[in-house]
Amino acid sequence: MNFQYPYALLLLIPVWIWAFIYYKNKIYLKKWKFVFQEEEKALFPNLKT
Structure with missing residues (x-):
């Protein structure tokens, strides 16, 4: 058991x-979502988010 524990870590x-x-990426996307919201609507007007 002592030999298997370090390998499990x-x-x-x-x-x-x-x-x-x-x-980290989830916080980054949530932080910048409002910045690119208008650009996403302009690029994908038919996309329902």
Whole structure:
């Protein structure tokens, strides 16, 4: 059990990296959503968001 525990943490590293990038991008998109809202309506007038 002592030999398997560090390998389990190594396998969780990509999950933590993905979660951090996903959470950071989610805040970034929410922050700039109102900026590009008019441009999205101009480029995609038929798109129902």
